[in-house]
Amino acid sequence: MTVLETGSLSAARISNSPCVHDVDLAVPKGQVIALLGPNGAGKTTLLETLAGLLPRESGTVSMNGQALPSGNPRAAVRNGLVLVPDDRALFRKLTTEQNMRLAITTRGRKAATEELEVVLGYFPALRKRLSVAAGQLSGGEQQMLALARALLQKPSILLIDELSMGLAPVIVEAILPVLRQVAAEQGTSVILVEQHVHLALEIADRAVVLVKGRILLDEDAATLAADLGRLEAAYMGG
Template sequence: MTAQLACAGLAAGYTKGYPVVRAFDLEVAAGEVVALLGPNGAGKTTVLLTLAGLLPALDGTVVLCGQRVPPGRARAAARNGVVLVPDDRALFTQLTVRDNLTLARRRRAGAVDEVLDFFPALGKRLKVAAGMLSGGEQQMLALGRALIQHPRVLLIDELSMGLAPAIVEDLLPSVRRVADDTGAAVVLVEQHVRLALEVTDRAVILVHGQTVLDGPAARFAADPGLLERAYLGESTSAP
């Protein structure tokens, strides 16, 4: 299976010589959803920012759809189809839902109606300012703004930020549908581990900037203790 996103030996951080993430390898195929999990401060957001070109890689390579992307080149990453949904959603709060979607459109990108197929609840809110939406609606808009760009690689940072668990439970399946319907390779950073494992194919566990586990999501869902030991820095070897 050909990787739509691949990085090898990635070192990432904010100061040269002091990497937050070290020797990070990842491959994600078209239509695959990978959960990037780990405790706070593990380096998950740093990985996403580096893959999106918003942070220069300190070492290693990033390949998107077969094209090696120069480090720290957000435009190059975007041209190769990478779209990041940040944890703060980064909406234009004073503009309407329709305006937010329209501004996100690239040349030959999707139409607003395509977004409404995924999130019909936004259909009645097109003339409402994004800042007046509920938290769940804002997250739908943030995802919709990414989808209208027809991403080949979709990076989602903390979909559940500030949302009630019941809303998260309704929203997360949309990530699975995006991958299935569009063929995008998806990397999902999420603190609601159980819910994330229900909609992802694979999980990578990052602790202190290093991968400690990588395997099928179903394996970790069936053995919560394995994740708990990894989060606490304990041995994850089979007893």
């Protein structure tokens, strides 16, 4: 089952100056995709366009066969597409628990509590930090909180931009397997932009390499991990 599909998608940060060109992408249910590429390849622009934060220059985006309007983040979220941006977008003065509960305000108390427990099972380190302001959490804890809040929105597909930004590799190694677990247990699809390429490939099903705004490679992650020379060549535009 295909959850997200794009057709000839072009996108830009400045109107009429596309930096993402003719992207055709199909994301099956429960699949983890590592979106890789050098700096300036257009990875963040692509994610923000999928999330409706940027209007499309051309092309289509659909969720579960339903066409999404261009530049409409509310419609994207309603259809199950949730973005975790590289700055995490936390409410720094609110506590960890308050940040999470903002994602489940429409649920009844019992349902909200049950959902909170499920997410804390993925990120048990947050359980002891529920009363701590988000701004006082460590970088790793803040990233866990951003992911936890996103999961509480029950996404069909989770877009994660630069998960490891400012984090030590050991923290990244602890968080990435959780995404693999969520995909397997919840059926949530994941598109992950990650600078630690080898770590991303370890948990991904598929790798998509974007260079100069175009998809240069789209193949099995394990196959690409076994042939890093091709990946290096792709980063160089070859």
